[in-house]
Amino acid sequence: LHFLHIVDQGLEFPSFDGKDRVLHINERNYKKALKRFDMLCLLYHEPQPAHKGRQKQLQMTELVLELTAQVLEDKDIGFGMVDSQKDAKVAKKLGLEEEGSLYIFKDDRVIEFDGEFSADTLVEFLLDVLEDPVELISNPMELRAFERMEEDIRLIGYFKGEDSYYKAFQEASERFQPYIKFFATFDKATAKHLSLKMNEVNFYEPFMEEPAILPGRQLSEMEIVEFVHQHKRATLRKLRAEDMFETWEDDLDGIHIVAFAEEEDPDGYEFLEILKDVARDNTNNPELSIVWIDPDDFPLLTTYWEKTFKVNLFKPQIGVVNLCSTCCVWLDMSNDEDLPTAEELEDWIEDVLSGKVNTEDDDDVKDYYDYDEVDREDRHHGDNHEDHGDYDDHDDSG
Amino acid sequence: LHFLHIVDQGLEFPSFDGKDRVLHINERNYKKALKRFDMLCLLYHEPQPAHKGRQKQLQMTELVLELTAQVLEDKDIGFGMVDSQKDAKVAKKLGLEEEGSLYIFKDDRVIEFDGEFSADTLVEFLLDVLEDPVELISNPMELRAFERMEEDIRLIGYFKGEDSYYKAFQEASERFQPYIKFFATFDKATAKHLSLKMNEVNFYEPFMEEPAILPGRQLSEMEIVEFVHQHKRATLRKLRAEDMFETWEDDLDGIHIVAFAEEEDPDGYEFLEILKDVARDNTNNPELSIVWIDPDDFPLLTTYWEKTFKVNLFKPQIGVVNLCSTCCVWLDMSNDEDLPTAEELEDWIEDVLSGKVNTEDDDDVKDYYDYDEVDREDRHHGDNHEDHGDYDDHDDSG
Numbered sequence: 053l054h055f056l057h058i059v060d061q062g063l064e065f066p067s068f069d070g071k072d073r074v075l076h077i078n079e080r081n082y083k084k085a086l087k088r089f090d091m092l093c094l095l096y097h098e099p100q101p102a103h104k105g106r107q108k109q110l111q112m113t114e115l116v117l118e119l120t121a122q123v124l125e126d127k128d129i130g131f132g133m134v135d136s137q138k139d140a141k142v143a144k145k146l147g148l149e150e151e152g153s154l155y156i157f158k159d160d161r162v163i164e165f166d167g168e169f170s171a172d173t174l175v176e177f178l179l180d181v182l183e184d185p186v187e188l189i190s191n192p193m194e195l196r197a198f199e200r201m202e203e204d205i206r207l208i209g210y211f212k213g214e215d216s217y218y219k220a221f222q223e224a225s226e227r228f229q230p231y232i233k234f235f236a237t238f239d240k241a242t243a244k245h246l247s248l249k250m251n252e253v254n255f256y257e258p259f260m261e262e263p264a265i266l267p268g269r270q271l272s273e274m275e276i277v278e279f280v281h282q283h284k285r286a287t288l289r290k291l292r293a294e295d296m297f298e299t300w301e302d303d304l305d306g307i308h309i310v311a312f313a314e315e316e317d318p319d320g321y322e323f324l325e326i327l328k329d330v331a332r333d334n335t336n337n338p339e340l341s342i343v344w345i346d347p348d349d350f351p352l353l354t355t356y357w358e359k360t361f362k363v364n365l366f367k368p369q370i371g372v373v374n375l376c377s378t379c380c381v382w383l384d385m386s387n388d389e390d391l392p393t394a395e396e397l398e399d400w401i402e403d404v405l406s407g408k409v410n411t412e413d414d415d416d417v418k419d420y421y422d423y424d425e426v427d428r429e430d431r432h433h434g435d436n437h438e439d440h441g442d443y444d445d446h447d448d449s450g
Numbered sequence: 451l452h453f454l455h456i457v458d459q460g461l462e463f464p465s466f467d468g469k470d471r472v473l474h475i476n477e478r479n480y481k482k483a484l485k486r487f488d489m490l491c492l493l494y495h496e497p498q499p500a501h502k503g504r505q506k507q508l509q510m511t512e513l514v515l516e517l518t519a520q521v522l523e524d525k526d527i528g529f530g531m532v533d534s535q536k537d538a539k540v541a542k543k544l545g546l547e548e549e550g551s552l553y554i555f556k557d558d559r560v561i562e563f564d565g566e567f568s569a570d571t572l573v574e575f576l577l578d579v580l581e582d583p584v585e586l587i588s589n590p591m592e593l594r595a596f597e598r599m600e601e602d603i604r605l606i607g608y609f610k611g612e613d614s615y616y617k618a619f620q621e622a623s624e625r626f627q628p629y630i631k632f633f634a635t636f637d638k639a640t641a642k643h644l645s646l647k648m649n650e651v652n653f654y655e656p657f658m659e660e661p662a663i664l665p666g667r668q669l670s671e672m673e674i675v676e677f678v679h680q681h682k683r684a685t686l687r688k689l690r691a692e693d694m695f696e697t698w699e700d701d702l703d704g705i706h707i708v709a710f711a712e713e714e715d716p717d718g719y720e721f722l723e724i725l726k727d728v729a730r731d732n733t734n735n736p737e738l739s740i741v742w743i744d745p746d747d748f749p750l751l752t753t754y755w756e757k758t759f760k761v762n763l764f765k766p767q768i769g770v771v772n773l774c775s776t777c778c779v780w781l782d783m784s785n786d787e788d789l790p791t792a793e794e795l796e797d798w799i800e801d802v803l804s805g806k807v808n809t810e811d812d813d814d815v816k817d818y819y820d821y822d823e824v825d826r827e828d829r830h831h832g833d834n835h836e837d838h839g840d841y842d843d844h845d846d847s848g
Contacts, residue, residue, distance in 0.1 A: 176749035197719030321595030
């Protein structure tokens with residue numbers, strides 16, 4: 053007890069020290085700032101709002117940026133704010149477009165950050181940007197690490213060494229860093245294990261077992277970039293803090309099919325495996341993209357989602373969310389002891405895509421209001437108890 | 451762009467709404483508060499400090515508690531603060547001991563939270579406490595989920611059903627919730643797969659392949675509790691936000707062997723696999739407990755650790771940290787292209803345990819100062835490049 057201050061040495065979380073590190077960027081200083089730092093991060097923000105609550109929000113955003121700057125003080129990264137009204141000219145010159153986004157200038161490229169604006173997420177993101185955009189895979193253990201990363205879009209190429217084809221691959225990788233992961237190997241055995249021919253590049257969609265092979269060998273930077281742009285919306289994609297708003301904005305005609313599942317939970321894991329099966333069976337359907345959210349990754353949003361979507365997140369769920377109305381329909385999984393099979397899930401998804409299940413259906417809406425009322429009950433009983441018959445008897449075939 | 455406010459619907463992070471929800475707990479109101487809520491969370495804090503910086507820190511802590519209370523508003527959880535000086539009497543009655551800890555009163559037990567004091571971590575922790583303390587495993591997919599959780603201490607028991615032996619197991623689980631995970635199965639096939647006999651309980655140490663079998667069948671609550679207390683310091687334990695300070699305080703005579711490795715990184719993954727091998731070989735050595743830190747889990751601490759420990763965290767590291775002086779020695783892995791083998795790592799650990807490698811060695815201290823100066827260089831080159839000879843030539847056999 054009395055050792056507290058000694059033993060906590062080594063685990064001291066930083067808090068803002070009050071020193072201003074974030075620059076106000078304007079026409080006079082932007083060029084100098086770009087030159088001075090290895091990397092410059094500019095927050096493009098709305099003009100000082102009249103509304104008090106939004107004023108405070110903007111202040112909090114600035115504080116997050118200040119703390120990030122403080123934590124990364126030794127990394128030669130500059131931070132600045134650009135007001136979309138007062139600094140409209142600079143913003144135009146720099147190509148800033150989306151209010152609330154952070155733009156990172158590194159060498160001759162610009163990376164847009166459109167994720168959770170917290171110091172945690174930002175610091176991790178910026179440290180990733182500092183790393184090499186291509187990771188080399190050179191032994192069986194690293195290969196196993198590569199094969200385990202099923203949640204991410206990954207490209208891997210086999211090259212002789214740092215030759216011109218590798219360079220093209222590397223240039224392409226810089227355009228997607230750190231969102232899409234690029235790997236390379238110069239090792240014959242590794243290439244053989246992956247069935248990669250010399251100068252060939254494979255594209256792994258998240259959760260798919262087999263990669264797509266990029267057409268042609270000796271690929272140019274633009275050929276790789278084009279291919280990635282065409283394939284980057286995955287059939288099953290996990291919501292990640294670092295690009296959550298971008299993912300959310302990339303909707304399917306105003307809706308998202310959203311699945312909630314905690315991977316750490318046996319029930320959630322099981323549901324996720326079923327979901328992966330469905331995604332694998334339907335990977336060629338360009339209309340289908342399911343957003344998987346692991347509530348464990350977003351503790352602060354969990355109860356908000358429960359309220360907004362009127363759904364119980366103590367167990368797995370899948371539903372359709374209408375982004376304009378935040379109206380939604382959830383697949384009813386309360387009647388069964390078991391989760392749906394892959395076939396049942398596919399039938400439901402077909403109904404969603406054909407419009408048979410949609411968020412304008414009144415009966416469905418009623419259904420999940422009913423559902424909401426039993427959430428508390430359900431939570432206390434858990435999923436594996438026999439006694440949840442009390443809310444099983446409402447009919448939802450309507 | 452102009453759709454921003456529409457499409458962000460569904461992803462709104464909460465910010466504190468200004469409404470006070472955290473109670474000041476004192477002698478007059480504590481009993482009422484305990485009765486009123488399903489769960490009561492009390493922050494036991496130091497008296498109002500004179501120092502400005504610490505005053506602000508206490509304020510920030512209170513804000514975190516307020517935001518947590520706001521997010522969990524519908525969950526029937528009460529929140530309060532107890533001043534260790536002004537409310538000393540209440541604190542004594544309630545058994546609060548460690549300043550800075552949060553105590554959770556649920557039914558007739560008290561759970562101490564001694565982790566990262568952020569709203570994220572707290573909310574996730576409290577949601578975990580709301581769940582059932584025992585999870586049932588009833589099919590092969592859930593079993594696979596169970597088998598994948600190698601990072602956590604897990605117990606699993608096989609019971610006929612919710613009989614008295616299961617009840618004892620459940621009572622024991624409540625004493626460790628949510629830090630140690632308890633599972634049960636009523637399913638013969640699942641039990642068979644785990645080689646569990648009826649009323650038997652297995653204890654899985656993190657990263658070990660084979661479980662320990664609790665001696666005796668038809669175990670009482672106390673027998674289970676005793677066993678867990680005796681075995682809960684694992685040979686390899688991962689630092690987790692929810693109990694990081696507790697783990698850190700549970701040192702080995704003032705030192706920790708600390709390993710940094712990013713599991714998501716091929717290099718880090720490889721190093722971690724070696725580390726697991728070493729831990730498996732030495733699981734019976736009570737003197738050995740390695741703390742594994744994945745820097746990805748603690749972005750705000752990464753640069754702080756780099757400074758405090760004078761070590762480059764863009765690649766895997768293992769070292770000895772002296773908690774009194776935060777002095778440390780790191781295993782030199784810069785001379786080789788390859789990571790150490792399990793044997794080399796074991797030799798080094800033996801040297802640590804025998805005192806041959808220790809933090810009082812001046813030469814070693816000099817070594818990592820040298821090391822620090824090349825960090826930046828190293829970072830830009832990455833690990834897999836051939837051209838890091840520039841700092842390979844200093845000799846550290848000293």
